[in-house]
Amino acid sequence: MIKSATITANKETTAKIIYASGSILRLEQYFLERTALISHKIDVQTDLNQPLQLLPIFRERVWGREDLRPFFTQMPPNQRIGEVWFTFRENATSADVTLGELLARRPEILGRGADPEYPGVCPLLVKLLFTTERLSVQVHPDDEYARQYHDSLGKTEAWYVVDAQPPGEVAVGFRETITPERLKETAQSGEIETLLDWRKVRPGDAIFTPAGTVHAIGAGLTICEIQENSDITYRLYDYGRPRELHLEHGVKVSHLGPHNFDAAPVKLADGRDELVACEYFRIERLRPKNEVHIDRGTPYYLLLICLKGSGTIAGEPFAAGQCWMVPSHHTELILNGPGSEWIATYKAAEPLAGLHIK
C-alpha cells in the first residue's frame, strides 16, 4: 500500500511540474532519480577538486522530438524536446545546488576560463539538439554588437554531429555573395533558403559557425552544440511558422558571402582529435581505448560530454547523454571508459598538455 501511494505521489508531482513550467521542462523527478544515483555529494564549502555532474534541462521546441533515446529515456508524454541544456545557471548539479548558485559561491571553479565581465556565469553553453524539422534560418551578433544592444555576450557556436538521418543537412553561409537588400528581400519571400550553402553532414563532422554566419540546422540530426553563453538569436526566416523575425538586427550583423571552414580534425594523439579551436573555446573528441587521465592542477575548467559508452569518472558512474564539469585546479582525474566517446571543451590558447589517453 505504502509503495503504491509513493508512486502515485511521484507521478502527480512530476505531472504538476511539467505542466506548470510551460516550455521550460525541468524534470524534477528525473533529477531526483538521477541525483539519488550519485553517492558522492560534493561539499560546496570545501570539496572542489572533483568533477561535478550537470543535470539536464529539457526545452520544448516546435522542431523537436518526443523520443530522445538512447540519451534520455524518461521523457514527458507528448512534448517535443528540441534542446537539452547543461551549463545554464538553472541547471541542477551533483553538488546539490544549481550551477548559478555554485559559481556565485565558488567562482574559482572556472579558473582562467572565467569571463571577468560576467563572473559567476559559465562562459560556455553546452547543449544537445534533437531535430525533426528544419530550424529557422538565423544569425547571431558578435560580442560588441550584443553588448551594445542587449548587454549580453555575442554568440559564436560550433556543432558536432552525433547522428544524421536523411536528409541530414545544415546550411552555413551563402553559396554566392549577396547584398544586404537582397538578404532582406529573400528573407521576407523565403527565397533565402535556396541561396544558403546546404551541406550534407555525417556523424563525426564538426562545423564552426562564428558570430555573423547565417545558418540553419536541418531535420533528422542529433548535434552537440558548444557556444558562448548567450541566447541572442536573430531569426531571418522561419518557413512560415508564426514565430517573430528579427530582420533589422539580422541584416546588420550578417556576413553576406560563403563561409569557408576546414572541418578536418587535427589528431593530437591516438583517440584524441581537435575539432575546433577559436578564441572562445577548443573542442576535442576523445575516444579512449581504456582510460583518460588528466594531470592535477589544470588552471581552467573543462566540460566533458559523454556521447557513447559507460564507465566511471573519478570513481563515479557515467553514461551517454551526461555532462561533467571538471573544476580548475582539480586533483588527478581518471576516467575509465573503454570504447567510450566524449566531447571535451575548454578555453585555452593551446591544447591541454596534461590530458593523456590510453
Ligand SMILES: [Zn+2]
Ligand atoms: Zn544558431
